[in-house]
Amino acid sequence: MSVLIKNGRIVTAVDDYHADLFISDETVTLIGRDLVIEADTVIDASGRLVIPGGIDPHTHIEMPFGGTVTSDNFETGTRAAAFGGTTCIVDFAIQPKGTSTLDALDTWHAKAAGRTAIDYAFHMIITDLPASRVQEMRRLADEGVTSYKMFMAYPGVMLADDATIFRAMRKAAEDGTLVCMHAENGVVIDELVRIALERGELSPKHHALTRPTRLEAEGVHRALAIAEVAEAPIHIVHLSCYDALHELRLAQARGVMAHAETCPQYLLLDASAYDAPGFDGAKYVLTPPLREAWNQKELWRGLRHGALDVISTDHCPFCMKEQKELGREDFSKIPNGGPGIENRMSLIYHHGVSGGRINLNRFVELTSTASAKIFGLFPKKGTIAVGSDADIVIFDPEREETISVHNPRTHHMNVDYSAYEGFRVRGFTETVLSRGKVVVDRGEYVGRAGDGAFVRRGPYGGAHA
Ligand code: URP
Ligand code: ZN
Ligand code: ZN
Secondary structure, three states: OEEEEEEEEEEOOOOEEEEEEEEEOOEEEEEEOOOOOOOOEEEEOOOOEEEEOEEEEEEOOOOEEOOEEOOOOHHHHHHHHHHOOEEEEEEEEEOOOOOOHHHHHHHHHHHHOOOOOOEEEEEEEOOOOOHHHOOHHHHHHHOOOOEEEEEOOOOOOOEOOHHHHHHHHHHHHHHOOEEEEEOOOHHHHHHHHHHHHHOOOOOOHHHHHOOOHHHHHHHHHHHHHHHHHHOOOEEEOOOOOHHHHHHHHHHHHHOOOEEEEEOHHHHHOOHHHHHOOOOHHHHHOOOOOOOOOHHHHHHHHHHHHOOOOEEOOOEOOOOOOOOHHHHOOOHHHOOOOEOOOOOHHHHHHHHHHHOOOOOHHHHHHHHHHHHHHHOOOOOOOOOOOOOOEOOEEEEEEEEEEEOOOOOOOOOOOOOOOOOOOOOEEEEEEEEEEEOOEEEEEOOEEOOOOOOOOEOOOOOOOOOOO
């Protein structure tokens, strides 16, 4: 199957030019001006941006958490991702405490295989790591799982103590792999939660009040110090606030190999969302919580100047009905997480590029290329070049939409609300190719569950060269 994309404006993290693009055998094989070549499908991309498919390195599909399971499965979640211009996700498999991470990987393979619209890879959440299991990290890497997530939060559930974190980081440094860190002081947070509940402070906004920025900053500081001593690279996930960003910058200035991501919710939403009437604040019970609005400007600055490398979504959807409702009488029982996999590219294009905060190349870098480099997918993914996978998005920079759970063009996620309800965006994904196959054609899904394949990732790629 061959595809010729004509007359587009090709934008990568470093390029910006008008050319035609020829795809065969799932990869880009020719780029040039006015190509005259036979193709099975010809797409006219006049007036459109032709960009590498988005990579979302932080998703939780069909994940058991908070007494329930995230509401998107691998079919619905990846189809929604495709509609939004994302062509590869790195999802989190979870090791149940006391069990083998290799068994956990099998479990996640069974959930995803044959169901996805786009390519996918896995990180492994390591919840415990006795010395007898350390070798599993190498074996995971051999299976193409070259990054791990560890938690400083959720004591008794996910939390790994500092010794375990140090052990994992040393092994990662030896193997050329990468530890991702959920950096919040969960032990103190749990104490704050206990005090709040004792006082009868039960509503959703107390989720945010019991997770102050200082405790995220402390986690980031500690994680970076441990990585520094372990001489290991580290990736801080879902960084939400200036206090944490400040710690990141200090470590980067010392030469720590520290990467970090933030998410659209921290750039575009703020803590006033918890004042929504009734129980609606539960929509925004995610971790870390939304912060005071002034932090947003600092995060954009961090993205522009390079302290922050990546914009992921932390897509972790729970329906209000029957899921978020579990915590109607007690905020600590609200499953933590929010949806966003579908909206990332438009939101960041609109508020980032059109908003004058980042340029077009940086947009591609933050939403695709940097993740490909850090997580061992580059140059197969994350760019448009001869030999790269033909994961391509044809993006209409002029098309306007209003994001809403009621708008069939902006909401394909299996969740009963939108975190960005009413947000107007200019710039929208039109057509999406996953390894050369058109899966979204001018807004219509034409793919099949199973088009996507598992991607074995290479070693940590160190984007801070
Ligand atoms: O609230 C969130 N982010 N839930 C997902 C789990 C995590 O910490 O990423
Ligand atoms: Zn996390
Ligand atoms: Zn997450």
